Amino acid sequence: MVPKLFTSRLYPKIEHPFLEKMILPSFLIFSLLSSISKAAVQDFCVADLTGPDTPSGFACKKPAKVTVDDFVFSGLGAGGNTSNIIKAVLTTAFADKFGGINGLGISVARLDMAVGGVVPMHTHPGGSEVLIVISGTICAGFISLENRVYFKSLKKGDIMVFPQGLIHFQINTGRLPALAFVSFSSERPGLQILDFALFANDLPSEIVEQTTFLDDAQVKKLKGVLGGTG
Template sequence: MLERNPALALTFASQLRRLMDSTWLQLLRSVGVGLGSNGEDAKAEAELVLVPFQVVLFIISSSNAALVQDFCVGDLSVPEGPAGYSCKTVSDVTTDDFVFTGFRNPANTSNSNKVSVIPAFAAQWPALNGLGISVASVEFAPGGRAPMHTHPAGSELIVITEGAIIAGFISSANKVYYKTLETNDAMIFPQGLIHFQVNVGSVTSKGVVSFSSSNPGLQFTSLSLFGNDLPSEILETVSFIGDAEVKKLKAMLGGTN
């Protein structure tokens, strides 16, 4: 709740600061901390005592605030804001709001990547709004792939329910972590890191993917680089890729200039 209400967090921090400034001497005396050679030294000692106290109060306050409302089913009739959707009126919420049936829809892998993804994010399942979780079903036809991409707002966890895939991610230190995942294997992809999945087998592979955000976002690496209107000469300079290759990739991915 506090992270979604900066004003509340700021007020709470300010109150703690005033509490510390007004009571540090009394606390020092009560816990037996000796005074330093000057007031500032003593105040520094008091702050060492008060820091754990501040942390405990912050946790308690956050927990109590989080219990004010059980859920916030998103109201899709208004635009989504930085903190998510506005809450649907509680009297209008029904059991069906908490049930998602979209995974009954048949997978469609007839696309260039030979992959089907059925997302259940806040936009598709408004009950997830504000809960910090979401889920999707994924199906890879033979040769299917999820090209290099990132989720800026959430970490990902995939569980393979049928078949096998190769999956991996690249850390910020440019170290690659990848492995063949068999049926019932799971792998995590930390938030914001480039990752991929590919089915190199001869049968369809399926999985369930969860995220640590109700709207994790999606950015394909190649599309971001070459599917835009950044002038080719600038892209050539910053990517170390030649003119002919840049223009070829832009043509493939819908870029201009």
């Protein structure tokens, strides 16, 4: 005989003691799984890198054309060329190079820094960053919206997080090259370096001077170094 579990269609009353203890957790688990299944309409959306890069991103590659190689990226094994003005280079595995992470909200990159290398003040508008030092010594920090500064000297194995959108920096303060890997909470976190935004374009020097309180000679010197005009 099946036990009577409900006394009303609209207001069920549980009479079995075991079910009374289990039905609420089960309902919560079922609700969670239901929300996940609705959110994950498909398993993945590998970016079709042969198509156009639109404001809404890449189109999904047809599932029949997806292979395991779409989910593997081999571009971070070798160091990047640090022979540049900042003596540092970021080698990225973002969605525009690594189609398998498209739509997953994650990405990674490799940061190589020569002795004296520096990644100037910059932001990633699209995601937060986690940095792990593999070798060398890196002074890293960020500035909060209240202009409070958080910085520390990091060594091998140290990890630091940089909240999304906040200005931050890294400097190799050691006597040897430094290596770090970074991960982001976005497949396309973006990168804007403050120095280049100010001095590596054609924004008139007069406007830069008025908005930064730098004198004309300093602005024109920095524009000359970073390739800006005006």
